[in-house]
Amino acid sequence: MEWQERITRETPPSIRIEHELRYALAAPLIRAAGTWLDLGCGAGVAAAAALEGDGPARAVLVDASADALGEAARDVAAGEAVPVEADLASDAGLAAVRAVLGDARNGCATCFEVIEHLESFIGVVELLVELAVERAFTVVLSVPNDAFWPVESPWHTTMWGEGSFEELRRLLPSEHVVAHQLPLQGSSIVPQGTPALAAPGFVVREDAVPSHLVAAFGPRCTEVVARSSVAHADLAAQRRWERTREANLAFYEDRIQWAQGEFRAWRDYLNELEGKLGLPPTTAPLDFP
């Protein structure tokens, strides 16, 4: 199974739309904020697409990966982009974020698909509540509904679903908005020579199961309104992505086999030398776990 934890230009289009929609939901709040804090910004692909070149005066971009931060600082539209490399599960990481924020007020904070990656999410939740309550930030966060399937991602250290989200919701300020991100499926028929429908309607299900759970809190949380994003499936990109993935997988499996063969040959040679020197043969396992 393929786990797409960091959104890049190679991410499947359907997953990119999902991420872009979350940033699009917060985009009006981000643009109006003096300071925007994006926790777990990754490479900034989804945020850059959602902001469409119109960002805030100052963006504080936080991630554990320096490479991703570099891309985000380059691509996300903002008067000033401040990258912060930090582990959000650690006190030091959170202190670094607080230091960069300084005394910023009336800002916006986004924290999409971050909490489930952290060994301890207490500090991040406390930081976001503190920003909302004490510094008038409006916060938008999301977690995946992993428990529904249940998805056992090797990158997720905690399991989130509607029950866990309810626990989180009760830790937030009493004034908050909860939203469900619902996947869409569809198809469209376009006679040749006619324009495609720009915004087709869709059949609403009352019992639709969310793929993600979203919460907004802070002074402007009620400005978070329903929003959908529909795009023609980019099958060419999808096919390219899948072929690339399959090719990469096959290539690296071959390389691993080659490396193991080489390793075995070296081990045999090493053991032969050890035998000549009267030493016990090295027997550490050859195979990967």
Place this chain on the structure above:
Amino acid sequence: MRVAFVVNDLQMSGGVGVVVEHARQLAGRHGFEVDLVLARDQEEPSWRFPGLGDVPVHGMDRARSGDYDVAVATWWETVGPALELPAGRHAYFVQSLEDRFYRPHEAQRLAAALTHDVPLHVITEARWIAETLEALAPARRCLLVRNGIAKDVFASPAAPPVRGEEPLRILVEGDPEVWFKGVPEALAATRSMSAPHVVTAVTPRGRALDGVDVALGPLSQRELAATYGEADVVLKLSRVEGMSGPPLEGFHMGATCVITGVTGHEEYVVHGENGLVVDWDDVRGAARALDLLARDHALLHRLRWGALATAKGWPSWEQQGAVMAAALRAIARRPPRPSGPFDARLLAELRGGIEGHALVAAERDLLRWRLAPMLAVDRALERPAVRWLSRPARRTWGAARRRVKR
């Protein structure tokens, strides 16, 4: 952060087990200083509870000289003692609405209900408890910390085995002497089955019970997990539960469940997806559900598959320890609860309770008035002379008396 969990005792009941696990998680993984405080008056215990790790156990005398950030009551009888402890905030970890553990005529029922009106910050383990307490006192905002599962102990198989023609393996868990656990009803349902089956009962004393093929207990958690692993279905016909852990533990080991619509089941049981929900007082219905599972192997496998998937989505104790830590830190930051609305609620509850008990007292008085002539005859018959004269009639009189009293 210093936290005291006040418990009545350390008998390993489900409720105490939950508190102990939270204490261990908070101390071991979140840097909390946690004390377990025994509310019942006793000497400072010199022993350490097995499995507690570094969590100390104190009596009230020592705890009264403590300095806690949060003191947490964990059972209705511990609310008073928790309030005696010096702490920045006092909280109540409500694992069930404990008044329901007692029948209507029992005085503890009112006392337990009254504790819900004390203006404490509340942490609960199930959404139905939070919603009920918030409906009773709308100003209250409960925190929610569901029970985790020891994923290393209740280690799930990759998939449940497809069963063949062997009898359905049913596991019944609970104390048969606790009226709301529904163990006799569960065993009556298995006795009403027509399909072949094997019943294993896990009870506190491992008593042999009518209709039970294998009687076990008490069991360690690992032994319990192994026992669930050998079962196809956990049968739970409880009337009162906070969250009802046993079926969820069974889910982790690949067993489905047949369960009443008891409070807390809605946290994880979905009828027809991972278990079957049966009606109250419907022993025949429960028996038919079990017969269905015994005969429809595809349905049984689908439900067991669903149960295992539910289990995989359930959080671990490590995750829930973090949620408890966040909840306690949130309580430490929140202002104390204003008592005004709670006082009014408490007084209303007290008045309702007293009126209820007045009815019980009135019924008792009426009964006493009805029995008065009989008691007078009794007293007369006790006189030595009358006693000697009435000897032949005493047996008939005794039988009549017993019938009336019944």
